[in-house]
Amino acid sequence: MSIVFSAISPHSPILVQSIGKENTNRLSATLNSIKKLESSLIESKPDTIFIISPHGSVQNNSFTMNLSPKFTGTFEEFGDHSTTLKYKGDFGLAYKIRERLETKAPLQLMSNEKLDYGSLVPISLLTQKLPNLKIIPIYYSGLSHQEHFDFGVLLQRELIYNNERIAVVASGDLSHSLSKDSPAPYSSKGKKFDAKLIEYLKKNDIDSILKMKETLIKEANECGLKSILILQGILSKIKHDPKMLSYEHPFGVGYLVMNFIL
Numbered sequence: 001m002s003i004v005f006s007a008i009s010p011h012s013p014i015l016v017q018s019i020g021k022e023n024t025n026r027l028s029a030t031l032n033s034i035k036k037l038e039s040s041l042i043e044s045k046p047d048t049i050f051i052i053s054p055h056g057s058v059q060n061n062s063f064t065m066n067l068s069p070k071f072t073g074t075f076e077e078f079g080d081h082s083t084t085l086k087y088k089g090d091f092g093l094a095y096k097i098r099e100r101l102e103t104k105a106p107l108q109l110m111s112n113e114k115l116d117y118g119s120l121v122p123i124s125l126l127t128q129k130l131p132n133l134k135i136i137p138i139y140y141s142g143l144s145h146q147e148h149f150d151f152g153v154l155l156q157r158e159l160i161y162n163n164e165r166i167a168v169v170a171s172g173d174l175s176h177s178l179s180k181d182s183p184a185p186y187s188s189k190g191k192k193f194d195a196k197l198i199e200y201l202k203k204n205d206i207d208s209i210l211k212m213k214e215t216l217i218k219e220a221n222e223c224g225l226k227s228i229l230i231l232q233g234i235l236s237k238i239k240h241d242p243k244m245l246s247y248e249h250p251f252g253v254g255y256l257v258m259n260f261i262l
Contacts, residue, residue, distance in 0.1 A: 049169060
């Protein structure tokens with residue numbers, strides 16, 4: 001089949017009602033946008049969803065793919081000790097991709113049933129009505145931004161030429177330095193980074209994203225850029241229309257929801 005859905009989603013645990021509680025009211029724009037993404041995902045009828053996360057097994061010199069045949073997710077580290085979510089993995093496709101990319105990309109496999117929260121938050125919000133959907137988590141690396149984009153280009157070839165309908169979600173938050181309430185130290189470059197990244201994504205201007213200054217990226221204290229670059233590599237040469245659904249930062253962290261309509 002092909003790639004049938006692609007999007008950027010934040011992964012703040014506050015988005016989960018059992019964790020955020022009354023604070024979720026301050027994220028209404030983001031939650032409404034994720035609901036729209038959920039509807040689009042359901043309409044695309046995917047077999048498998050690739051979730052690109054910054055909070056799993058991150059290696060300095062290689063990307064990582066989790067081929068566990070099943071996954072379990074909890075929010076215990078955030079105080080929710082009652083929620084346990086279970087998902088199916090796509091062992092066959094993950095292993096096939098690893099075989100095909102063995103000599104082309106620094107990609108290693110792991111098998112860990114426990115999902116990291118960077119994968120779990122978007123998956124839990126987007127797939128409640130898709131109980132048979134299989135998932136494959138991918139984790140970025142310490143390699144360069146260009147290498148992340150190039151890795152996405154290699155993945156594209158493997159995702160297009162297979163028999164499954166594939167959804168791809170880049171999980172990540174933007175700057176963590178947008179205000180004095182931010183979890184990272186405030187920097188005026190946080191807002192500049194978010195504004196530029198959103199502008200370039202709207203224009204499909206990947207070259208400008210790749211040329212963003214390292215000092216700007218570093219001071220923004222973001223955690224989504226490399227996930228987004230892998231996604232952009234996957235979407236390269238595929239006709240798509242970037243549609244920003246929302247952007248807000250009530251807690252000093254930039255939350256972007258964007259649907260790349262194929």
